[in-house]
Amino acid sequence: MSEFARTRNSYDGSEKAKRLYPALPEPLEVGTYDNHTHLEIADGDEPLSVAQHIEMMRQVNMLGAVQVGVTLESSKYSAELAAREPMLLAAVAIHPNEAPLYGSLKELDDAILEIADLAKLQRVRAVGETGLDYFRTQGDEALSMQQHSFEQHIAIAKEFDLALQIHDRDAHADVVATLLRVGAPERTVFHCYSGDLELAQICKENGWFLSFAGNVTFKKNQHLRDSLLAVDPSQLLIETDAPFLTPEPLRGRPNAPYLVPHTLRFIAALMQWSDNDLALQLNRNTENVYGSWAEGLS
Template sequence: MTAAAEFAANQIRFWGDAERKWEWPADPDTLPVSVVDNHCHLDFAAGPEALHPFAALDRAESVGVGRIVQVGTDLETSVWSAKFAAIEPRVLAAVALHPNDAPDVAAQGKLEFQIGELDRLAAQPRVRAIGETGLDYFRTQENGRSAQAASFEAHIALAKKHEIALQIHDRDAHDDVVETLLRVGAPAKTVFHCFSGDVELARICNDNGWYMSFSGTATFKNAPYLREAFEIADKALVLVETDSPFLTPEPVRGRPNAPYLMPHTVRRLAAVADLPVAEMCEIFNRNTEAVYGSWEAGL
């Protein structure tokens, strides 16, 4: 087994019900212009029919999703993501501690150490973002929020130190995320991953030059507010992602997600913007390169 093949087989998390029987959806129609999945987790093995990382990349490339940003959620997955980006030209990495994990890390007295390890990872040339970090008031209760806030501010400082992007996880915490960014100063390239706000938050992002990355949730029937936000979002600030294996878009919602399914989201967003799909792809590509730089650099 080659080193790359051995690495591909070494997915380090399992997601999904091992007993549940399902099949991957058919490939969507190929996009006319190849785009980037701005946020995904190929370290997760999604169910018994898991796509290994290189197979996931190949299948995505075949339908016009030619590159990805692989995102860490703890120190282990951040190391994995950085290694993956170092050996695979189609991958750049983001590294961070997920906000829901930050309180436990802090309680163990390990937050400062792990931030230091992320600092070292962020110096690698193909690590182009700190993320996903932020605030999550859906899963983290009051007693963990001070540690979560401290972790968020430490991650912001890392992004500014290394002059790379910040990928924000914001769940039920819009006001405090915005307050933090304005108080401590947002990095030059700040991205609201899996944008979950409404028109009001989109206008705040427009005013501050913050990027909004839309996922499969923008296709959901019960999320018209996301489509309204995309409609008024400055198109120089919009990105697209899967957050796979989560947030599978319509019309294949209900099964694990993968980068190859992102064309469903791209086409829905193009329709919302009343733009040809190829033009929407070009917009996403310009914005993605502005945030993360070249996929060719640093190998």
């Protein structure tokens, strides 16, 4: 099991009912996209197949999702899946917690070269998730490999004019410093935004996108709600990070793209917008970042 899958399993419910996927929410009138999900990570007592995920997305009027790689293997899987599934695009990368697991810098660079090859594919629209994680990774050598990997992924995104999906955990200052020093790609996304108002202002000034997951609904996360309201609506995206970060009131159960309507409705109420107007805005933003889901199918 990869470090990503091993360390990110946050569910500890002991009752079987808490480990089942929730019921379908009321369908959206105007559908939208999940711009960050991990369909390859099975979760719960009755894991969903990709076909089931897709069918349930359709039932709630979801338009599509970005399937995100975190290892070389899952990046290959994501690219292959997106090539044949009209509702999916792909992002490819070595996750920052995975980078230090390579035995040497050369082995890491060899893997990143394969990520660069995947980035050439038509249905791969983003490099990610990449970035810095000071919560799971410690030690000078490990952090040095993580930093090197982040900068190499940034270079790939710029070379192929792809979006960059950033994983930033307890590393806000260094992530920003890196982007400003080497130059951020034109479309840079802070996946599962975890910052405060200061970071939100930096993102606003630089035209970077903030992607909000189900944790924006958690009572303790007022800083996320404040950040969301502080930036221009044209910079907002929505995601699940499934199977993680299931929104309230379903927290503790597996997440999936079909549950985006819960988070969208929460954000719409927070912004005092209609669900439909928010969905339309999110759709414009998402297509500006990733392009059309209709292009590049094999």
